[in-house]
Structures are given as structure tokens and as C-alpha cells.
Amino acid sequence: MPAHKIIERLKDQFGVAIQRADLPGNGRLFVFVDSAALKSICRFVFRDLDARYVTSIGSDDRPYSDSFLVAHHFAFDRTGLLCSLLTHLTGNPPKVDSISKEVPAANWAEREFRDLLGIEPVGHPYPKRLVLPDGWPEGKHPLRKDVAWNFVPEGYDEDREFAFDEPPEGCMVIPFGPFHPTLDEPAHFRLYVEGEMVRGCEYRGFMAHRGIEKLGESVLTYNEIPMAAERICGICGCVHNVAYAQAVEQAAAIKPPPRAEFIRTIMLELERLHSHLLWVGLACHIVGFDTLFMQSFRIREPLMWMAEKISGNRKTYALCLIGGVRWDFTAELKAELQQVLLKVEQEWRAVVEAVAGDRNLQKRTLGIGVTSPELVKNVGLIGPVARAAGVDIDCRRDHPYAAYDRVEFKVITGTGGDVWSRLLVRAQEVFESIRIIRQCLEKMPEGPLQLQLPDELPIGRMGMSSVEAPRGEAHHFVITGENNRPRRWRVRAPTYQNLQGIPAMIKDQQLADMTISLGSIDPCFSCTDRMEIVDIRSGKTTVYTQEELREMARRKVL
Amino acid sequence: MLLETWLVQLKHWMVNLFPAGWQPGVGSLVSVTVILGVFATLFAVATLLERKGLGRIQNRPGPNRVGPWGLFQPVADGIKMLTKEDIVPLTADQVVHFLAPIVLLAPVTLAFAVIPFGRKLVPIDLDAGLLFFFAVGSAAEVAAFMAGWSSHNKYSLLGAMRAIAQMISFELPLVISTMAVIMMSGSLSLVEIVRAQDGGVFGLIPRWHVLTPWGLAGFLIFFTAALAESNRSPFDLPEGESEIIGGFMTEYSGFKYALFFMGEYFGMFAVSGLATTLFLGGWHAPLPFLDRTLVPSFVWFFGKLLLLLFVFIWLRGTLPRLRVDQLMNFSWKFLLPLALINLLVVALWRFTASWPLAGRWALCLVALAAPFVALGAALMRHRHWKPRHYRYAR
Numbered sequence: 021m022p023a024h025k026i027i028e029r030l031k032d033q034f035g036v037a038i039q040r041a042d043l044p045g046n047g048r049l050f051v052f053v054d055s056a057a058l059k060s061i062c063r064f065v066f067r068d069l070d071a072r073y074v075t076s077i078g079s080d081d082r083p084y085s086d087s088f089l090v091a092h093h094f095a096f097d098r099t100g101l102l103c104s105l106l107t108h109l110t111g112n113p114p115k116v117d118s119i120s121k122e123v124p125a126a127n128w129a130e131r132e133f134r135d136l137l138g139i140e141p142v143g144h145p146y147p148k149r150l151v152l153p154d155g156w157p158e159g160k161h162p163l164r165k166d167v168a169w170n171f172v173p174e175g176y177d178e179d180r181e182f183a184f185d186e187p188p189e190g191c192m193v194i195p196f197g198p199f200h201p202t203l204d205e206p207a208h209f210r211l212y213v214e215g216e217m218v219r220g221c222e223y224r225g226f227m228a229h230r231g232i233e234k235l236g237e238s239v240l241t242y243n244e245i246p247m248a249a250e251r252i253c254g255i256c257g258c259v260h261n262v263a264y265a266q267a268v269e270q271a272a273a274i275k276p277p278p279r280a281e282f283i284r285t286i287m288l289e290l291e292r293l294h295s296h297l298l299w300v301g302l303a304c305h306i307v308g309f310d311t312l313f314m315q316s317f318r319i320r321e322p323l324m325w326m327a328e329k330i331s332g333n334r335k336t337y338a339l340c341l342i343g344g345v346r347w348d349f350t351a352e353l354k355a356e357l358q359q360v361l362l363k364v365e366q367e368w369r370a371v372v373e374a375v376a377g378d379r380n381l382q383k384r385t386l387g388i389g390v391t392s393p394e395l396v397k398n399v400g401l402i403g404p405v406a407r408a409a410g411v412d413i414d415c416r417r418d419h420p421y422a423a424y425d426r427v428e429f430k431v432i433t434g435t436g437g438d439v440w441s442r443l444l445v446r447a448q449e450v451f452e453s454i455r456i457i458r459q460c461l462e463k464m465p466e467g468p469l470q471l472q473l474p475d476e477l478p479i480g481r482m483g484m485s486s487v488e489a490p491r492g493e494a495h496h497f498v499i500t501g502e503n504n505r506p507r508r509w510r511v512r513a514p515t516y517q518n519l520q521g522i523p524a525m526i527k528d529q530q531l532a533d534m535t536i537s538l539g540s541i542d543p544c545f546s547c548t549d550r551m552e553i554v555d556i557r558s559g560k561t562t563v564y565t566q567e568e569l570r571e572m573a574r575r576k577v578l
Numbered sequence: 579m580l581l582e583t584w585l586v587q588l589k590h591w592m593v594n595l596f597p598a599g600w601q602p603g604v605g606s607l608v609s610v611t612v613i614l615g616v617f618a619t620l621f622a623v624a625t626l627l628e629r630k631g632l633g634r635i636q637n638r639p640g641p642n643r644v645g646p647w648g649l650f651q652p653v654a655d656g657i658k659m660l661t662k663e664d665i666v667p668l669t670a671d672q673v674v675h676f677l678a679p680i681v682l683l684a685p686v687t688l689a690f691a692v693i694p695f696g697r698k699l700v701p702i703d704l705d706a707g708l709l710f711f712f713a714v715g716s717a718a719e720v721a722a723f724m725a726g727w728s729s730h731n732k733y734s735l736l737g738a739m740r741a742i743a744q745m746i747s748f749e750l751p752l753v754i755s756t757m758a759v760i761m762m763s764g765s766l767s768l769v770e771i772v773r774a775q776d777g778g779v780f781g782l783i784p785r786w787h788v789l790t791p792w793g794l795a796g797f798l799i800f801f802t803a804a805l806a807e808s809n810r811s812p813f814d815l816p817e818g819e820s821e822i823i824g825g826f827m828t829e830y831s832g833f834k835y836a837l838f839f840m841g842e843y844f845g846m847f848a849v850s851g852l853a854t855t856l857f858l859g860g861w862h863a864p865l866p867f868l869d870r871t872l873v874p875s876f877v878w879f880f881g882k883l884l885l886l887l888f889v890f891i892w893l894r895g896t897l898p899r900l901r902v903d904q905l906m907n908f909s910w911k912f913l914l915p916l917a918l919i920n921l922l923v924v925a926l927w928r929f930t931a932s933w934p935l936a937g938r939w940a941l942c943l944v945a946l947a948a949p950f951v952a953l954g955a956a957l958m959r960h961r962h963w964k965p966r967h968y969r970y971a972r
Contacts, residue, residue: 261612304898307898311896314636315637317639318636379958383958384899384900384901438613530901530902
């Protein structure tokens with residue numbers, strides 16, 4: 021459904037509640053709606069127009085419009101349209117109707133703006149603290165504009181513990197995490213088990229907060245943020261780097277030169293390659309199949325070396341600036357990358373052929389952690405998890421960015437929706453990635469890498485960008501602002517949505533399958549946890565300056 | 579003949595240095611020292627072989643830094659283990675925590691006493707050697723429980739529970755598969771069982787038990803159950819680190835941890851030795867006429883032992899870990915019925931002794947293959963578990 025048709029239908033249905041609609045072109049739609057009608061409009065868009073829920077964003081807009089801003093993002097994947105429903109909230113404290121009952125996927129995002137901005141989602145089914153640490157006092161909202169980035173609240177209670185829910189009757193509680201050998205990052209699941217069966221769970225995460233969004237809005241500048249964005253995730257950092265740059269470029273109506281777009285595409289695919297190989301290895305390690313773990317890491321290693329040759333780093337490629345990329349591909353690098361791809365393709369094909377019929381591996385993964393297409397829709401699952409359930413979505417094709425509209429590739433889908441089909445989908449996507457990189461190397465035009473930017477980017481514009489990370493769609497939203505930095509920058513990592521599907525996936529199955537079910541979404545907690553205002557300990561420990569640290573290091577050496 | 583008997587002669591010479599009253603005691607002491615020395619060395623070699631072999635299977639070099647080709651890696655590991663801090667949790671039961679690794683290792687070492695390592699190398703020829711072997715082998719369960727309980731750690735206890743459930747479940751097929759051998763050889767003495775596999779057809783085809791249909795099935799059942807008994811992959815659930823950290827070994831460090839490790843390997847050696855004795859002809863050479871050559875019989879024995887060890891390592895590099903329920907199903911619904919059916923087959927084999935060989939083979943193979951296929955198909959079928967309700971858990 022094209023954008024103007026959507027606006028028409030919304031106007032037919034809701035009349036004056038639709039205040040304004042902006043169509044900045046290239047697949048973006050911003051609709052300003054009346055806050056009273058927001059809930060029913062969201063339901064209409066989600067259910068009747070069958071849009072996919074992306075995320076919800078709160079923003080403190082008081083310095084500019086004397087109100088708070090709430091945006092619900094939806095995606096029309098068939099027509100390549102990202103749609104944002106925005107509303108201004110004037111009340112104090114600001115209140116907005118919760119959409120979580122209509123759109124279950126919005127559960128976390130609404131709790132997040134409740135924590136960080138104090139916007140109350142009225143009628144939320146589970147209004148519990150999500151992001152802020154346990155000891156953080158009520159009524160302090162770190163993402164508001166009148167709160168400094170290094171703010172430490174009065175009355176922070178280090179010893180307060182998180183109030184967990186009562187487990188259902190007849191169930192035993194088994195803690196899983198925060199520190200567990202299969203979890204590479206901290207996250208805590210409280211599993212309710214009856215015998216060996218998992219009946220439910222409660223999640224307490226957001227333990228790796230770094231306040232990156234707040235920093236981006238108050239300390240860093242436009243071209244410093246890509247560095248911080250890349251460090252959101254240790255595996256798919258380049259995704260956030262590109263997604264941020266694209267969101268700003270989109271807001272400021274800048275189009276990077278084609279060569280830069282091709283280089284971005286290559287690096288994103290290179291990242292997908294190594295991430296998928298890493299995942300297959302880790303998943304096999306979880307089910308106790310260390311041989312395949314070793315094999316996939318061996319196959320992955322040349323890719324890491326290649327990335328180091330290209331960018332100077334195995335990870336954190338430091339690729340993007342607003343309006344282009346920072347470094348070039350030489351002819352030698354191209355030739356070498358071709359060689360590496362050939363080797364990886366051959367070796368990976370051998371592994372996939374060996375694994376595809378392996379009944380022992382199937383015994384541990386078939387019918388485990390099942391997701392149905394309904395669950396995918398309701399909880400907003402994305403990436404390989406959605407594709408393995410037969411939901412054919414892929415941002416690279418649906419919302420083309422960088423050079424994806426100029427290359428050919430197949431979107432791999434599965435049927436089972438279980439761990440096994442996720443394994444197959446990821447294994448096959450490796451070949452598609454290799455295909456994409458080859459086409460890019462062939463088609464990459466000569467030309468500049470960087471665009472000459474205007475002195476100041478326009479103020480108050482909005483941009484959003486969806487990038488298909490290895491784990492699913494990473495969504496960035498930017499409102500441009502003064503002082504050479506965005507007014508609001510929101511990151512929605514893929515695991516943020518996929519984690520919300522975990523309780524449904526692990527319900528009524530064996531406790532021993534919990535780890536592989538969780539592992540199968542390729543969880544990335546630091547992505548998900550990206551925002552928190554300050555290190556909770558900085559109020560208590562001494563902050564060392566760089567000089568002091570260097571001094572300490574010297575003393576240690578002597 | 580000297581090659582064959584030099585060890586025995588050396589022992590006699592040493593024992594004869596002592597007064598007559600001391601001689602039995604000294605003799606045992608010498609045997610014990612030799613067994614411990616040999617198997618501790620084999621332990622060191624096996625760890626290196628395992629890491630090298632796994633590395634080969636997984637397409638990587640394996641340890642190659644310590645000494646030429648990493649040969650001194652076991653020494654380095656030993657020094658590391660010995661010098662590591664021994665941590666005992668504050669809330670642990672100190673005494674039991676200390677005793678558990680010893681309780682694991684001592685009985686496993688005892689099991690070596692009854693295995694005939696060579697023609698003249700039998701530490702003790704017990705009449706009920708096989709019974710003794712299983713009796714001391716079962717003590718491993720006590721050790722696992724002691725370790726899990728005394729650590730005062732949920733994961734340790736879970737691991738111990740898993741280990742005990744697994745060992746008890748697999749002990750049944752393990753023991754029942756050996757009953758077939760007892761039925762044929764008519765003795766519980768391991769020396770007698772080896773003697774029953776003496777000689778061969780035309781001096782070429784040995785009369786090992788594994789070369790009969792019931793022996794082959796028995797050997798496979800025995801070996802599979804032995805894998806589980808020694809907590810080896812793919813049955814390494816008790817220490818499946820992705821699920822329960824390190825199982826009952828979670829709270830162990832330093833040399834106590836090494837002792838557990840050693841216990842696992844000694845267990846592996848013991849069951850491999852027993853499998854060799856029961857099914858693979860013990861110390862007999864693979865071709866009967868080779869028995870009369872200069873090669874000492876214990877070379878054949880240890881050759882077979884190392885071969886079985888290699889299969890242990892090979893399987894570890896090939897198979898993913900099973901899940902708890904799959905493991906239990908495998909034991910109770912597959913291995914145990916097959917082991918019982920194998921007892922029928924061995925009876926068939928015995929009472930059809932007058933039949934032509936081909937007919938006997940065909941009959942026994944059918945009697946084994948039919949339940950194998952049926953049970954296997956039933957086990958591999960994908961079941962949709964319904965939510966269970968526990969009436970008394972509420």
C-alpha cells in the first residue's frame with residue numbers, strides 16, 4: 021500500500037485526529053496524530069493495515085515545543101515504507117494511552133520511556149521497571165533534557181534489590197544468570213519450572229548500560245557519534261554505525277556518493293558473514309558439539325584478518341561519517357577479499373553439507389524454541405528468527421539502503437520456526453552474503469568517498485533508518501538539533517524485540533532446552549541494554565583522570 | 579620368552595630379596611606400584627593424545643608449545659594443577675569435600691587388579707573377577723554424590739543428580755551385556771574368559787567373542803554404556819558446562835580437580851580394558867598364529883586398549899551432547915531391552931551349536947536386527963510432549 025493511500029485511509033477512519041502527515045520521500049512517512057486517538061490508530065495500522073511494529077520512542081521536546089513526544093514506528097514491508105506515528109503530550113506528568121494490549125510487541129519500549137522520560141503509559145499490562153537500576157529512586161528520569169548527562173541522583177540505594185514477581189503456584193524458581201557460562205553477557209532470567217518443564221520466566225536485564233543515547237544527545241557531535249554507535253555492540257557494531265549515519269543523512273536529505281554506499285554494503289555483509297559463523301559455532305558449543313564450533317571459528321578467522329586488512333581492525337571498522345565513509349578499497353584488497361570469499365564459501369559448503377543431514381544435531385534442535393508466524397507478528401520478532409518461522413521479511417530487500425537496491429540476492433526463509441530452521445537459515449544466508457559482496461566488488465564505481473557537508477545540518481528534522489543486522493533489523497531514529505548534535509537519538513537493537521519472544525519460546529519445554537532456545541535468537545545484551553545515564557558506581561568510586569591512570573600503569577610495570 | 583616374562587621375573591627377583599613372611603605383602607606392593615605407574619603414565623599420554631586427536635578432528639594443531647610437538651604438555655599441566663590454589667567453599671562440608679576425589683579414584687584403581695594384562699600378567703586371578711570389577715566400579719556414584727552434596731552449590735548438586743541417574747541407568751545394560759559372555763564362557767573369572775577366546779579357525783580367524791553375533795551386539799551395548807558410565811561425550815551431561823557450569827566438579831580446583839579428571843580417565847581405561855578382555859580376546863593377538871611370536875602378549879592388550887581410547891576420543895569429536903530425557907530414554911527404552919534380547923540370542927547361539935554356521939548367523943542376526951530397528955524407530959520418533967501435571971507438587 022503506497023504512502024498516500026495509507027494517509028487517505030487514516031483520514032477516512034479518524035478524520036481530524038490526523039493532524040499532519042509528512043512524506044519526505046524515499047519510503048518514510050511521519051504522521052502527527054491526536055494523542056487521544058493514538059491507541060486506536062495504532063491498532064488500525066497494526067491489525068487492519070497489517071503493518072509490522074518496529075519500536076516506540078519517547079522524547080523530551082519541552083525546550084522546543086513545550087511538550088513531550090511519543091512516536092510509534094511501524095513498517096510496511098511489502099511497500100518499503102517506514103511509518104512513524106507521532107503525538108505531542110502536554111500534560112504534567114505526561115500521559116499516553118498504552119498500546120501494549122493491542123500491540124504486545126510494544127511492551128518493553130513503553131516501559132522504557134516510562135523509566136527514562138517519565139511518560140506514563142496508561143493501561144500498560146505490566147508497568148514494571150525495565151531499564152533503570154534497582155537502586156534508582158522513583159521520579160528521576162535521566163533522559164529528560166533538564167537532567168545532566170553525569171547526573172547522580174540523591175538517595176541512590178545501592179543495596180535495594182529488584183522486586184521479582186511471585187512465581188505461579190506449584191512452580192519452583194531456578195535462576196539463570198546474570199553470570200552463566202553460556203551467557204557471554206549479563207542478563208538474568210528467573211525460570212519458573214514444574215519438574216523439568218519451564219512454565220514461565222521473568223527477565224531482568226539492562227545490566228550493561230552505558231548511557232550512549234544520552235551522550236549522543238548532550239556531549240558528542242554528529243561525527244563523533246558513529247564511534248560511540250559502533251561500540252554499542254561487540255559483534256555487529258558496523259550495523260549501528262551505518263544505521264546512525266543513514267538516519268542523520270536521511271533527516272538532512274544528504275545522499276552519500278555511490279562508492280561509499282557500496283563500501284558500506286560490503287562491510288555490512290562481511291560483518292554478517294563473521295557473525296553468522298560465530299553464531300553457528302556458539303550454538304553448537306551450547307549443545308555440546310565442539311567440533312563444529314572449532315570448524316566454524318576456523319572458517320571465520322580469515323574473514324577477521326581480511327577485515328583487519330581492510331579497516332585496520334578485526335572489529336570496529338570505524339567506517340562511517342555523515343555523508344560517506346572514512347576509507348577506501350584498493351585493488352589489492354579487492355583481489356584478496358575475492359580469494360578469502362572463495363575459500364570461505366568452499367569450506368562452509370562442506371560443513372553445511374555435513375550438518376544438513378545430521379540427526380544427532382536435529383535431536384537437540386528440531387521442534388525446540390518454536391515460534392509461530394502469529395508470535396512473530398505479535399511480539400515483533402525479526403531477522404533469522406522471523407524468517408525461520410516463514411515470515412518473509414528482510415530490511416535489505418524491503419527497505420533498501422546503501423547499495424542493496426543494486427545487487428541481487430535471495431531472502432532465505434525456513435518453515436519450522438524452531439532452532440533447527442534458524443540454524444539452516446543462518447547457514448544459507450552465509451552464501452547469500454558472499455554473493456552480495458562479490459556483486460558489490462564487481463559493480464563498485466569509482467568516485468569520491470565523502471560528501472562535502474553544509475556547515476550546519478538543518479534543525480528539527482527527523483530521520484529513521486532500518487539496517488538488517490545479522491540478528492535482525494536494527495532501527496535508528498534521529499531528530500536533528502542544535503550545537504552540531506542530534507536532539508534525540510534512539511537505537512532499537514534487534515535483540516530488544518527478539519528477547520521479548522523468549523518467554524513464549526521456552527514455555528512448556530524442557531529446562532535443558534532453555535540455553536539453546538535463548539542462544540538461537542543470537543542474543544546480544546549489550547545492544548539491548550545500550551542506554552543508561554551514568555555508571556551507577558561513579559558516585560562512589562574515585563574517577564581517575566587519564567594522567568593518573570597512566571601513572572598507575574607505570575607503577576605497575578615497575 | 580624373556581620378552582614375555584621379564585616383568586614377572588623381575589618381580590620374583592625383587593620379592594625374593596625379602597624374608598619369606600614379607601613376600602606376599604611385598605609382591606602386592608610391587609604389583610600396585612607397577613599398575614599405578616603404568617596407568618598414571620598412560621593418563622598423561624592419553625590427555626595429550628586426546629587433545630592432539632581432537633585438534634586433528636577439529637582441524638587445528640592442538641597443544642604444540644611445550645616441548646617438541648607439545649610432548650611435555652602433560653607435565654606442564656601436572657605442574658600447573660599441583661601449584662594451583664586449592665579452594666574449598668566456606669559453606670562446604672570440608673571432610674566430604676576432601677574425600678570425594680579420593681573415593682572416586684581409589685575404587686577405580688582397584689578395578690585394575692582383576693584385569694589380565696598379559697599371559698602372565700594377572701595381578702589377582704579372582705574367581706568372581708567380573709563381579710569384583712562391577713562392585714568397585716559402582717563406588718563412582720558415591721563419589722559423585724559426595725562431591726555434589728558437600729560442595730553446597732546448586733549446580734554441583736544438579737550435576738551429581740544427573741551423574742548418579744546416568745550411572746545407575748547405564749549400569750544395567752553394562753552388566754547385562756556382560757552376562758552374555760558369562761553364559762558362553764561359563765565363568766566369572768576374567769582369566770577364564772580370556773582362555774575361552776583362545777585359538778582360532780585355521781589359525782587365522784580368532785575366536786574372539788566380538789566375532790559372533792551376540793558378542794558383536796554385546797560389545798556395542800557394552801561400549802555405549804561404558805561411554806555413559808565414564809561420563810564421556812556424548813553422555814557428558816553431568817559436567818555439561820553450557821547447562822550446569824561444571825556439574826559436581828564446579829567447586830573443585832587444583833589437584834582435587836585433577837584427581838576427578840584422573841578418575842574419569844582411569845574409568846575409561848578400566849572399562850576399555852574390560853571390553854578388551856570380554857569381547858576382544860584380551861591379550862591374544864589379532865591373528866592367532868601371532869600369539870606364538872616374540873611379541874609379548876601385553877603389547878596386544880595395550881594396543882587394543884589404545885584403539886578403544888581412540889574411539890572414545892573420536893566419538894567426542896563427532897557427536898553433540900544429548901539431553902537428560904533423551905539420555906534416559908536411550909538407556910531404558912533402547913539399550914536395556916536390547917541387552918536382554920541379546921541374552922536370548924546367546925542362548926539361541928548355544929543351543930544351535932550343531933547347525934551350519936551360516937544358519938546360526940542368520941538366525942541370530944535376525945533376532946537382533948528386528949528389535950534394533952523397531953526400538954530405534956520408536957526412539958527416533960519425534961514426540962510432542964503434552965504439558966504434564968504433577969498432582970502432588972501443588
